[in-house]
Amino acid sequence: MKHRIVVVGAGYAGACTAETLARRLSPVDTEITVVNAVPDFVQRLRLHRLAAGQEIEAPKLTDVFAGTGIRLRVARVTAVDPERRTVTVADADGGGELGYDTLLYALGSRGADHGVPGAAEHAFDVAARPSALRPRERLDGLARQGEGGRVLVVGDGLTGIETATEITVSASQQHLHRARRREPRPCAASPPPARLARLTETWRRHKPDTTAHRPMVTRPRS
Numbered sequence: 001m002k003h004r005i006v007v008v009g010a011g012y013a014g015a016c017t018a019e020t021l022a023r024r025l026s027p028v029d030t031e032i033t034v035v036n037a038v039p040d041f042v043q044r045l046r047l048h049r050l051a052a053g054q055e056i057e058a059p060k061l062t063d064v065f066a067g068t069g070i071r072l073r074v075a076r077v078t079a080v081d082p083e084r085r086t087v088t089v090a091d092a093d094g095g096g097e098l099g100y101d102t103l104l105y106a107l108g109s110r111g112a113d114h115g116v117p118g119a120a121e122h123a124f125d126v127a128a129r130p131s132a133l134r135p136r137e138r139l140d141g142l143a144r145q146g147e148g149g150r151v152l153v154v155g156d157g158l159t160g161i162e163t164a165t166e167i168t169v170s171a172s173q174q175h176l177h178r179a180r181r182r183e184p185r186p187c188a189a190s191p192p193p194a195r196l197a198r199l200t201e202t203w204r205r206h207k208p209d210t211t212a213h214r215p216m217v218t219r220p221r222s
C-alpha cells in the first residue's frame with residue numbers, strides 16, 4: 001500500500017513542500033494529496049497591493065501542480081483526528097474524510113484585532129484575499145463618487161508600511177494618517193536593503209502624516 005501524505009493548506013508552505021516532496025519521492029510508493037479551501041494560489045504577501053487597487057496574479061492550483069502527480073482537493077478542513085489519522089473536509093458536495101500516514105499542517109494564519117475595541121466591527125484587514133478586497137471596494141466607491149477620504153493605517157510593521165505606501169501611491173490625493181502604538185524600532189526580521197530603500201524612498205516622497213496613539217476604532221467603515 002502506498003504511503004499517503006496529506007498536506008492541508010496550499011499557501012507558500014504547503015504548496016512548496018508538497019511540490020518538493022513530489023519531486024523527491026517516488027509515485028510508485030507515495031501518494032500526495034493537497035487540501036486547500038480555495039482553488040487559487042493566494043499570494044498573501046501581495047495582498048496590500050490588492051487592497052490598494054492593483055491586480056495580483058492568482059494562479060490556479062491545478063496549474064501549479066500540473067505534472068507533479070499531486071492530487072488536489074478543494075475543500076475546507078474542519079477537523080483532524082490523529083488517533084484515526086483522518087482529516088475531515090467540507091465542500092460543496094458535503095465533504096468527507098481523507099486518511100493519511102503523514103500529515104503536513106500548513107493552514108497559515110489569520111488577521112488578529114488584538115482586542116482593540118471596535119476593530120473587529122469597523123476596521124479592514126489585509127490578511128486574506130476576501131478581507132483585502134473590502135477596503136479596495138470602499139476606496140473604489142469613494143473614487144467613483146469623486147469623494148476624497150482619509151485612510152488610517154494602524155500598525156507600523158512592514159505590512160502596515162507597505163499598505164500605507166501602496167494606498168498613497170494609488171490614491172495620491174488622499175490624506176493619509178498612519179497610527180502606531182510605539183516609537184519606531186528596528187524590525188526583528190529586516191527586509192532586504194534594496195526593498196527597504198525602495199519603501200523608504202516611496203514613503204519619503206509621499207510624506208504621509210504620522211501620529212502615535214493607542215488605537216481605538218469608533219467610527220463605522222461605511
Ligand SMILES: Cc1cc2nc3c(=O)[nH]c(=O)nc-3n(C[C@H](O)[C@H](O)[C@H](O)COP(=O)(O)OP(=O)(O)OC[C@H]3O[C@@H](n4cnc5c(N)ncnc54)[C@H](O)[C@@H]3O)c2cc1C
Binds near residue numbers: 078128
Ligand atoms: C499583506 C501581507 C504582506 C506580507 N508580506 C510579507 C513579506 O513581504 N515577506 C514575508 O516573508 N512575509 C510576508 N507576509 C507573511 C506571509 O504572507 C506569510 O508568512 C505566509 O503567507 C505564510 O505562509 P503559509 O503557507 O504558512 O500560510 P498561507 O500563505 O496563509 O497559506 C495557508 C493556506 O491554507 C488555506 N487554508 C486556511 N484555512 C484552511 C482550511 N480550514 N481548510 C483548507 N484550507 C485552508 C488558505 O486558503 C491558504 O491557501 C505578508 C502577509 C500579508 C498578509
